[in-house]
């Protein structure tokens with residue numbers, strides 16, 4: 009079977025699992041998001057089963073894909089800045105400083121699409137109602153107005169803000185959970201990294217979300 013066929017087969021299987029869950033939750037509500045969507049939507053806003061499937065897949069993807077990419081990106085930065093492995097082990101640098109700087113300089117989510125609501129002009133660029141625009145998180149995160157030497161990985165920089173979790177009304181609802189989860193993972197991982205070295209640098213791919221796709225390490 010080709011990779012595309014496996015992916016298609018898996019997505020059909022996943023869709024069936026979610027559709028079965030929707031049927032179950034319609035009969036008997038649980039303490040979960042699908043039950044919440046079914047039982048809290050009002051008459052005029054009832055979502056179809058396929059809309060609930062799309063929403064569930066969206067949340068599942070939003071919750072899983074960027075997180076493993078950030079972890080891989082942190083490993084990437086550790087191997088390029090090996091002194092930080094020891095600094096974290098000796099508690100002279102927090103895992104959160106590594107995490108937030110990795111999120112800034114290598115954000116996993118690259119593009120945030122938006123459709124323009126009204127004709128407008130932003131920084132001299134005329135936009136028409138209905139135009140599609142893509143906000144580029146990596147570009148904002150390297151804005152030299154905010155970050156000194158923006159292309160340098162520096163977990164000790166003073167200004168630690170970044171836009172990797174989005175901003176405003178649609179900002180990531182999983183940001184705090186992710187920060188906790190990844191800090192725990194990094195605390196466990198950092199001493200393990202000392203036992204391995206990179207054979208070849210990882211390859212990065214994808215456009216919408218970006219992260220290391222393959223890592224070749226060997227025990228030292």
Ligand code: HEM
Pocket residue numbers: 067070071072074075078116117120121171172173174175177178179180181182183185186
């Ligand atoms: C490193 C991990 C993550 C990153 C970098 C990330 C990034 C983002 C970004 C940039 C947005 C804004 C999208 C937009 O404005 O259109 C967003 C929204 C969202 N994220 Fe995350 N996310 C992460 C983890 C998670 C997790 C773990 C969950 C769920 C537990 C989650 C659930 C969501 C949801 C539901 C939204 C949509 C919020 C809304 O539209 O009101 N994300 N995320």
